[in-house]
Amino acid sequence: MSAAIETRDLTLRVNGETVGPLPVPVGTSLLDFLHEWLGLTGSRMGCGQGICHACTVMVEEEAGPREMRSCITGAHWFEGRSVRTVEGHAHTAPDGSLVLSPVQTAFIENFAFQCGYCTPGFVTGASVLVERLKRTPVRRDEVERVVTEALDPHICRCTGYVRYHQAVRDLVLATPGLTTA
Template sequence: MSIVTKPITLHLNGKTVGPVPVPEGIMMVDFLHEYLNLTGSRLGCGQGVCHACVVILDKPDGSSEEVRSCITGAHYFEGKKVRTVEGIGQKNEKGELAGMSAIQQKFLEHFSFQCGYCTPGFVNAATVLLERLKREPVARADVERTISSALENHICRCTGYVRYFEAVKDVVLGTPGLVKEGA
């Protein structure tokens, strides 16, 4: 019996990857870990419930969304733009990692995590939220509800929810343009 492979090419963290021949049906998290050595997206539940595995899918219209990589096949991402937690940090003019993103920095400042296993999922969720708020600012009265909605599907077994929430709120309220003025 032989394993049937199929090539995949995608735009990952700002660079084109592929074509790479991988087994048909391989999940994205396994492709990232085993073929690209990108282990930031965590395999938690393996059923798409905990969201530790989420990656960011950048859509052609400029919006982005979280996609659970433990239940989504790698070939779903063929030709698409994807970011993992490894691609979230600030880059210099050469495209090299130069520092943490605002959300990563606030997670550290707020001691948001204990074991850190769920952190990549929370980082990606918060990143998608911040990008959405840049396009569609929210009224100050809706900030807490908006953050709760963005993070509610993510599971933290160490119960870091309050600290994750406070870190995201700190970034949202401290970043000009994410909250509607006078609202």
């Protein structure tokens, strides 16, 4: 006799769209839910222990977005919440063309990736930082520290850190309203 897998309905917003209610097995990680139920494979399984941050997604909260590691956080924790995956950073223009986010554009302009496996996590981390700075700008002389703090949890096995940091630093310094004198 086999035991039935316990499921619970899950409803959340992903990249601006309501998803669910869907019966999802209890204990399913958000990363597995995104990959297997929604076909959103941009967030990556890196270490599977929440250390590398390749799996991060943005959780929209009243105080602003924050990063969450989707490989170690159960999908049901996100019940009723709004999540943005790396696929949700770009948008489609009225003419049908793809418009990259400022972070994605900065990464391309700085060739801020090598193999690209960790890039979704870095895009998410940098995007959370930019959103935070829109609400609470920092002094220009604090940009280096703030960028380092935001990107330090992210691991790049190809050692592309210099270009990731430079891209985010350049973006923050060039975007009006993110810094003060």
